[in-house]
Amino acid sequence: MNNKIYSVFDIIGPKMIGPSSSHTAGAARIGRVARKISRDKIKKVSFYLHGSFASTYRGHGTDRALIAGVLGLQPNDENISRSMEIAKEQGMEYSFIETDLGDVHPNTVKIVLEYNDGKHSELVGSSIGGGSIKIIQINGLDVEFSAEYPTLVIRHIDRPGVIAEVTKIMSHHNINIASMNVFRQHKGEDAFMIIETDHVVSEKIVDEICGLKDKIMSVYMIEAL
Amino acid sequence: MSKDFRNGTELIQICNANSKKISEVMIEREMYLSGKTRDEVIEAMKDSLKTMKDAIEKGLTKDIKSVSGLIGGDAKKLKSRYETTKTVCGKQVNKAVASAMAVLEVNASMGLIVAAPTAGASGILPGAIITVGENFKLGEEEMIHGLFAAGAVGYIITKNATVSGAEGGCQAETGSAAAMAAAAIVEMLGGTPEEALHAASMAIKNILGMVCDPIAGLVEAPCMKRNAIGVANALISADMALAGIKSIIPFDEVVEAMYKVGRALPCSLKETAQGGLAATPTGIRIQKEIFEKIESDKTVTK
Structure with missing residues (x-):
């Protein structure tokens, strides 16, 4: 089962x-x-x-x-x-x-x-x-997600505090995180945060996450398939 | 009492404890899981029913050829026979069979269908529900309820076994669709939840062990004809259950047996086109021809 x-x-x-x-x-x-x-x-x-x-x-x-x-x-x-x-x-x-x-x-x-x-x-x-x-x-970076939920794919620097800053923005906008995974290739280099949410994340929130300069390289919002 | 269930036994318990039909329990489960209203859930299923009807209509009236060119036009042939001649099985069975074939032909021609539970078995449920619904002059609402009852059976099989031909052979794919359709018909015609699961059990038992051996690996042949026999299987199983005939082996055990048989089937007989009909001299020749044809078509369009 x-x-x-x-x-x-x-x-x-x-x-x-x-x-x-x-x-x-x-x-x-x-x-x-x-x-x-x-x-x-x-x-x-x-x-x-x-x-x-x-x-x-x-x-x-x-x-x-x-x-x-x-x-x-x-x-x-x-x-x-x-x-x-x-x-x-x-x-x-x-x-x-x-x-x-x-x-x-x-x-x-x-x-x-x-x-x-x-x-x-x-x-x-x-x-x-x-x-x-x-x-x-x-x-080139290994990840894993199904795109069954609205999914944020965030490429970021593997550095302390980045995850907290992103989730703070999410919590500020009352977005519930259904699941979250972080993938990196090498310590201190770039990594992916894959965040699955219960609701679609608006353009505004995506912009706000992008605004975390020199920590975030790119943010993609994939609506649920 | 919980709104969710994991197997046939729990489903029947919920039905009996609340004096509800399978379809009603499935509708309430969906509302509970999705947070949607009853109207939203019903409306979504209505849309699926419409897509099913449209696919049947298209397959029975339009000239259809599959992507590979291997199948197309057989549903129309059967339709013209039952409309003009006295048939061996009678008009209703032939109409249901032709409808199932029509959907599979539409599917193979890259048309719009509802996977039920898969694309390869997408003809059986529409063929059964819509033909029986029309024949018994049932309304759209009853057919929609039939789809929910079918969904309950398909959900139990998916959760406890598999509905994928690649994993469990054709018994898992068209067998599950026939089981879903059989249970749906029993409910639509006023049978009890127990009778619906007896019908589902019998439908699976009737084709236990059937291999998945599509020619050239395509969802075309013998898939279309197995949808034809699948809908006939569903109708017979429903009639048996409505006559009070019981499955000696309970539904949950039948599902488990089907899963174990599927696991025991060699890979060559699970959608790999390496065994069964796909590996016959003719199957191999057709595969070669199809790929040569597609290759040359590509060269022409370039």
Whole structure:
């Protein structure tokens, strides 16, 4: 028996574009999270497909779903099937590369977003079944979150007091933290705070957290999928 | 008394202690967990029912081809047969079957469906509930209640076992959908909560052990036909339960048995396209053709 709390709409749902909740709906969701961490107009997106994603992505429409997600479409948007055309209209290039991402879930993709200035962002996510996803890496740093709750992704300096300052802002605005995890690569370097909340965090609060200069590098708000 | 339940036994206890139907208990559980009002919860399910109806309509009337080109148009064929000819199984069964096939065809063509409990099994519940609902002249509200009852059964299976073909084979996927649909029909037609779970148990038992072996790994074939047999399974199980026939093995034990059988199935028979029909000479040939076709289509569009 597992301990997850299931809503009836986890069972009768999601409402989605077929054919596969993991290969299509989950893929679109991972793409959406990638869009949320993009920091500029996306010039080109590359999808590095692993495992079952690599072997069956074309027949499952995983390719179109991923692009749709990066374009900001929801898993139930009927435009998913024409996402490649939409990407062309918007001048966003895309490519798919079959690869081996190592010891990860069979349905995993690494998404690399390139911008006009030559810089890029990266995200690795797995589609773990029934449309649920798990983001496992952002810009080379290991993380873990599901995006089932409104999620704040904060890149910050690994230094005493930063977490307290962020949570103080949250508490000041009466935002309840449902769960919180901190991930870092090396002591004293940069780290990610992943904060899942019960309510959407407003732009104003995001700005306030961004205002903690020289401690915070970037803040992304990912609304619940 | 708690509003939540973890298995069939607890569900029946709550139903009986409060003289409530399964659907009612599930609605109250959802209100309790989500903090939403009754109207909001009902409205959300109404939206799911509408999406289901639209998918059936689309699949039975439009010309549909799946992404790979492997399936499409079979639901319409069956419809034209039951509308013009005397059929072996009768109009209602054929209509339910054609409806289930229609949803799966829509799903495979990247159309809009409701995963119930998964996309690969998304035809069974709509095919059963909507066909029976129309045939018995039930209103939308009764069908919505049917969906909540189905949700309760699906939730118990998800919590205690699995509804994923990759984890438990097709028995877990279309088997769960058939169990959900069978319980829903029993409730819609006035059966007791116990009878609903007997129907769900029988539906799972009927296809215990069924493997998940999709050709080329795609949710197309044999998925569409297993949705067809899944809806027929649900209808038969519901009729048996409404006749007072009981499942000798209780629902919770059937679910556990299904889970254990699923775990015991080799990987080659769990959505990997490495065994069963996918690994037949024809299955392998089709897989090769599909991927060559997609490859050449890509070259053309570039």
